[in-house]
Amino acid sequence: MSSSTQRAHRTQDVLVGVDGSSASAHAIRYAKAEAVRSGGAVDVVHVVPDVAPMNGFYPVPPDELMDAGAAALDASLEQVGQVGEPDDGVPVRPHVRRGPVVATLTELGREARMIVVGSDRRPVSMRLLTGNVSTGVSARAAVPVVSVPDTWSPEQSTGVVLVGVKHPDHADALLAEAFEVARQRHSRLLVLHAWRLPIAYDDLLSGDIGTLKDWAARAERELEEVVAPWRASHPEVDVEVRAVHDQAAHALVVASEEADEVVVVRRTHGVPAATHLGSTARAVLLYARCPIRVVPAVHVPMVLDLDLETSGAALKRAGS
Structure with a gap:
């Protein structure tokens, strides 16, 4: 198989990071459903940390770490x-790697x-020391x-x-x-735009239903x-627009x-490869009721913030 053929096949595969939790099981189920639609395989990866503390500040022996990871x-x-063999025809390939979890998953996911x-939905106070x-x-990946x-329940x-x-x-x-996701799933697509004046101006619109409707x-x-x-290029997708x-x-x-599923773009501050999500994306990741797909910043340059609209004028165009 040529390298170009391998790359073409590889880009249909889905990588899923797991840690043995119930959230990981949901992630695998989601990944397998995606692989069924795309015709790819699922690479299930657990990343073992380089160093783990224990009583007495002695490092855990490497062999024990790898065994625990497996x-x-x-x-x-x-x-x-x-x-064993998956019953839906999707190849599931297990892997154990060692290194920083976020950096390792991000690097492995490039292809x-x-x-x-x-996503662990425990209270934030229970996740501060372990991170998210x-x-x-x-915030870092080059792919969605x-x-x-x-x-989540499928x-x-x-x-x-x-x-x-x-x-x-x-x-x-x-x-x-979003259109591709909706097409693959035979789903309706809801395109949402939100706008809000800064809080100091709320009184101008309070109770003014006519202005809000306009x-x-x-x-x-x-x-x-x-x-x-x-719409023209995806006539099979039913679309609703909502502001x-x-x-x-x-x-x-x-x-x-x-x-x-929710599809959003991550914050870039004008830098295509920025590694900051922004407050809106973080809130959606924490509280949304369904899977959230974050489109990498390299696909959407120069977006100053993920907020759908906060300055008042709806969908302002440059120069208008």
């Missing part, structure tokens, strides 16, 4: 019944179609990263994919990803213009209750 990998596979990780792998990988909450499908659009100048990458109608008209080419007066993260989290 046990964590097996635990994740057993939770989804994937010991994958996407990276999938489980899903947030770290989502899907964070699957440990409360049986509870709504048939809706949700994408949040801030600005028409930066919508193409998000819409390309702004929402304008936003929806402009959003329809952005979506129109994608709401709300804070961006709250709007996405609320809308996630009716979605199977």
